[in-house]
Amino acid sequence: MLFKEYLFITAFFGIPGIAGALLARRRGKNPVLWGLLSAPFPFFVFVLWFQKPTEEVPGYFRKCPECGCVYPWKTKVCKYCGRPNE
Numbered sequence: 001m002l003f004k005e006y007l008f009i010t011a012f013f014g015i016p017g018i019a020g021a022l023l024a025r026r027r028g029k030n031p032v033l034w035g036l037l038s039a040p041f042p043f044f045v046f047v048l049w050f051q052k053p054t055e056e057v058p059g060y061f062r063k064c065p066e067c068g069c070v071y072p073w074k075t076k077v078c079k080y081c082g083r084p085n086e
């Protein structure tokens, strides 16, 4: 019984906490801070999800030197102005 409760609490706070930390890392934000915010308030996971990074995050997001827009790292061309990266 106690173990099940522990498991429930871990999943209840752990999943949004981990999701928040991972999303924060991808957006170049502090994963510890956002993880701690997301654990009791899963609302912050949605805030992060819909928030685009403003600066380049190597491996995750690229900043277009032409128009300054930020787009996913794996995308070959800027999805806003069409400028190819590299």
Ligand SMILES: [Zn+2]
Pocket: 064, 065, 066, 067, 068, 069, 078, 079, 080, 081, 082, 083
């Ligand atoms: Zn561009």
